[in-house]
Amino acid sequence: MAFDDAKGMAIALEEAKKSYEEGGIPIGGCLLHEDGRVLGRGHNKRVQDGSPILHGETDTLNNAGRLPGDIYKHCTMYTTLSPCNMCTGTCLLYGIPRVVMGENNTYVGGEDWLKHKGVEVVNVQSKECEELMQKFIREKPELWNEDIGV
Amino acid sequence: MAFDDAKGMAIALEEAKKSYEEGGIPIGGCLLHEDGRVLGRGHNKRVQDGSPILHGETDTLNNAGRLPGDIYKHCTMYTTLSPCNMCTGTCLLYGIPRVVMGENNTYVGGEDWLKHKGVEVVNVQSKECEELMQKFIREKPELWNEDIGV
Numbered sequence: 391m392a393f394d395d396a397k398g399m400a401i402a403l404e405e406a407k408k409s410y411e412e413g414g415i416p417i418g419g420c421l422l423h424e425d426g427r428v429l430g431r432g433h434n435k436r437v438q439d440g441s442p443i444l445h446g447e448t449d450t451l452n453n454a455g456r457l458p459g460d461i462y463k464h465c466t467m468y469t470t471l472s473p474c475n476m477c478t479g480t481c482l483l484y485g486i487p488r489v490v491m492g493e494n495n496t497y498v499g500g501e502d503w504l505k506h507k508g509v510e511v512v513n514v515q516s517k518e519c520e521e522l523m524q525k526f527i528r529e530k531p532e533l534w535n536e537d538i539g540v
Numbered sequence: 541m542a543f544d545d546a547k548g549m550a551i552a553l554e555e556a557k558k559s560y561e562e563g564g565i566p567i568g569g570c571l572l573h574e575d576g577r578v579l580g581r582g583h584n585k586r587v588q589d590g591s592p593i594l595h596g597e598t599d600t601l602n603n604a605g606r607l608p609g610d611i612y613k614h615c616t617m618y619t620t621l622s623p624c625n626m627c628t629g630t631c632l633l634y635g636i637p638r639v640v641m642g643e644n645n646t647y648v649g650g651e652d653w654l655k656h657k658g659v660e661v662v663n664v665q666s667k668e669c670e671e672l673m674q675k676f677i678r679e680k681p682e683l684w685n686e687d688i689g690v
Contacts (some may be wrong), residue, residue, distance in 0.1 A: 436606060443602050443630065448593045456590055459689040479629020479650060480593065484689040500629065503653070539609040539634040 395490055398422040398468035399514055401431050402492065405446065406470045406522060409433035415537055416522050419450035420468040421486075429465065430454025436537055445537075446470060447477035451484070462486050470519040474499040474538060482507055492519030496527070497538065545640055548572040548618035549664055551581050552642065555596065556620045556672055559583035565687055566672050569600035570618040571636075579615065580604025586687055595687075596620060597627035601634070612636050620669040624649040624688060632657055642669030646677070647688065 398420045405418025415434040423429055432449030435441050444452065446469050462484040467473075470492035473481065478500025481489055488510040494501065504511050527534045548570045555568025565584040573579055582599030585591050594602070596619050612634040617623075620642035623631065628650025631639055638660040644651065654661050677684045 440606055441602055442604070442606055442634075443593065443598045452591055452593050454592070456586060456592055456686065459686060462689060475629035475632040476626065477629070479625040479627070479632075479653075482625040482629075484592075536606065536609060539612060 393422060393424060393466045393488070393490075394426065395466075395468075395512070395514065398466060398490060399470075399492060399516065401428060402446065402468040402470050403516070403519060403522075405431055405433040405450075406492075406519065409435075409438070410522060410526060412438055414438050415533060416526050417446040417469065417471050419446035419470075421450050421454050422466050422468065423461070424464045424466075429457070429461070434537070437533070443476065445474060445477050447473055448480055451480060459484065466490055470516070471523060472497055472499040472501055472513075473504070475503075478503055481509065488512070490514060492516040493523075495520050496523040543572060543574060543616045543638070543640075544576065545616070545618075545662070545664065548616060548640060549620075549642060549666065551578060552596065552618040552620050553666070553669060553672075555581055555583040555600075556642075556669065559585075559588070560672060560676060562588055564588050565683060566676050567596040567619065567621050569596035569620075571600050571604050572616050572618065573611070574614045574616075579607070579611070584687070587683070593626065595624060595627050597623055598630055601630060609634065616640055620666070621673060622647055622649040622651055622663075623654070625653070628653050631659065638662070640664060642666040643673075645670050646673040 401420040410416035414437040435444035466488040472494035551570040560566035564587040585594035622644035
């Protein structure tokens with residue numbers, strides 16, 4: 391069954407905008423099953439929860455809760471920004487076979503590693519995702535650096 | 541300054557035992573600064589918190605809280621078991637330069653990726669860490685498989 395990429399990315403972007411409105415880092419995620427179910431959605435919560443491990447993708451998986459390993463093999467992870475090494479490794483741990491990102495002009499994470507491990511990686515080159523991140527980085531550069539460990 | 545590996549690993553093992561006693565997955569971690577401070581300690585909380593992203597290392601970093609990126613560059617991450625891809629990627633995101641594991645006979649995670657990225661990886665080959673994991677896996681094999689996405 392084909393994934394509804396427009397749906398997955400729309401949810402991820404909604405989450406990113408929600409985080410921005412909360413004063414947080416505007417990166418969102420969505421875990422979509424091939425049968426169309428949204429298994430999880432979430433956003434970066436460094437500011438909101440004081441957490442260095444809740445990025446868009448990890449918060450999404452955390453919100454999806456405990457799942458049997460087989461389920462992840464039928465999912466796509468949507469994220470508004472190229473996944474960092476933490477989120478890359480998390481997708482690999484669970485064997486998520488497909489990752490769709492909003493953009494990678496702002497930041498390039500572990501895309502090469504994903505591809506090396508056989509994950510399908512798609513960049514939808516969303517101007518809206520990119521503009522949101524650029525606005526945020528102009529406003530709070532130190533927060534962005536903290537989030538990527540710089 | 542040299543790291544006190546015996547101290548770091550003792551704390552990680554304490555955390556692993558604590559998790560076992562709580563009915564959880566017995567993997568623990570500790571983040572030690574080169575000046576001797578314990579910045580964080582933690583353990584797998586899949587069972588305790590229903591979380592698929594709280595492993596020994598990620599829980600340790602979460603408990604350490606938000607830190608400036610520079611601090612991680614002066615730390616060693618201790619973990620009772622070879623770090624999975626998620627925890628490997630998390631160490632890489634924050635530029636932790638040294639990872640010390642209790643053992644890798646039970647499971648081999650992303651050690652190659654760590655070494656490829658220039659991280660110093662040490663295996664202390666702890667029989668106590670290995671026996672604790674082997675006992676747990678005999679008792680709850682399905683829980684272990686869930687934690688590694690199988």
